[in-house]
Amino acid sequence: MSTKYILSCIAVMALVTYLIRAIPMVVFRKKIQNRWIQSFLYYVPYVVLSAMTVPAVFSSTGSVYSAAAGFMVAVVLAFFKRGLLTVAVGAAFTAFIMQIAGL
Numbered sequence: 001m002s003t004k005y006i007l008s009c010i011a012v013m014a015l016v017t018y019l020i021r022a023i024p025m026v027v028f029r030k031k032i033q034n035r036w037i038q039s040f041l042y043y044v045p046y047v048v049l050s051a052m053t054v055p056a057v058f059s060s061t062g063s064v065y066s067a068a069a070g071f072m073v074a075v076v077l078a079f080f081k082r083g084l085l086t087v088a089v090g091a092a093f094t095a096f097i098m099q100i101a102g103l
Helices: 003-027 035-058 064-079 084-101
Strands: none
Touching: 035 064, 064 084
């Protein structure tokens, strides 16, 4: 690849990143009063994080079954409001035991 191509790719990525952050500030200059839109925007970070994380969870181990078991344990522990460390260790331990068991 040429240096010109790499630099143009970097410039395009920088422009796209800037526009994604700048356009909402230009369009929405006033405080958003609509409760539905406020509610929608409140949950956007959680949805984006979930959309990026969940597929990676199921491809992170050698087996879909161990990944699913770890995911289920994480969901149950999170439902019962356990701490982040407890949820992460519980899910990892479950996936590890399932891998050792050969499932």
